[in-house]
Amino acid sequence: MKNSSNYIGEFEELVLLAIPSQGENAYGVTIRQALEDATNRSITVGSLYTTLSRLEDKGLVQSWVGEPTAERGGRAKKHYKLTGAAEVLLKEVQAARQRLMSAETIEGLG
Amino acid sequence: MTSDKDPESDLEALLEVRNPLLFFLRLPFVACDEIFRWLVDTASKSGARTNVSPLRPPFNAEYLLYLLLRREDRDIVIGDLLEGYGEVLRRFNKRRADIWFYWQVASSLFPLLRRALFRIGVLVWLGQVLRRIVS
Numbered sequence: 001m002k003n004s005s006n007y008i009g010e011f012e013e014l015v016l017l018a019i020p021s022q023g024e025n026a027y028g029v030t031i032r033q034a035l036e037d038a039t040n041r042s043i044t045v046g047s048l049y050t051t052l053s054r055l056e057d058k059g060l061v062q063s064w065v066g067e068p069t070a071e072r073g074g075r076a077k078k079h080y081k082l083t084g085a086a087e088v089l090l091k092e093v094q095a096a097r098q099r100l101m102s103a104e105t106i107e108g109l110g
Numbered sequence: 111m112t113s114d115k116d117p118e119s120d121l122e123a124l125l126e127v128r129n130p131l132l133f134f135l136r137l138p139f140v141a142c143d144e145i146f147r148w149l150v151d152t153a154s155k156s157g158a159r160t161n162v163s164p165l166r167p168p169f170n171a172e173y174l175l176y177l178l179l180r181r182e183d184r185d186i187v188i189g190d191l192l193e194g195y196g197e198v199l200r201r202f203n204k205r206r207a208d209i210w211f212y213w214q215v216a217s218s219l220f221p222l223l224r225r226a227l228f229r230i231g232v233l234v235w236l237g238q239v240l241r242r243i244v245s
Contacts, residue, residue, distance in 0.1 A: 050225050071193055
């Protein structure tokens, strides 16, 4: 990742990975649930939405507003999906990790 | 409403006409029945009213979110919280659901405040830069 504008933090990466895992049903509640299940830590609504809005500003996430539902008190859901740029970025991050986690590095850890 | 008359009620009416004592004996039961129906109607009407807006989170907590969230995010975030609120309300009770909602809002305050302060900081910085350019 030579381009500094493509830099993403750990939590942003986790959020990017959680979105496609939910398919078409990726919205705040399901993304948060997926993150909590995967990381075993509590995720607040505030931190999730600030991250999602930052990812949207970076052009890594697309969103659209769905239909209002009764269980949400007549409020709509905001669905999310990854953009092409995010998919490329995640592959780059994955490749960088694999380069760093070479066999020698693992052996060096003892 | 049906136009067909119930033969049993016809018979009861005939018996009451012939025996006025039977009419007076039945009065308390009829009154109880009417009161019961009125209570059921009132309860179902109030139930219908609550069905319109069954999820009523704590006003102050919701207001805090209104203060800190962007206009386009308000309904989305509150809607997400209401899904969890409804679940806690079904499993426990209103008081515990309110506590859950307050806790969610309180734990979200730090990231939301940080973002709000960052924006204010950027605006102040831009204002200072503009003032320097103008002067």
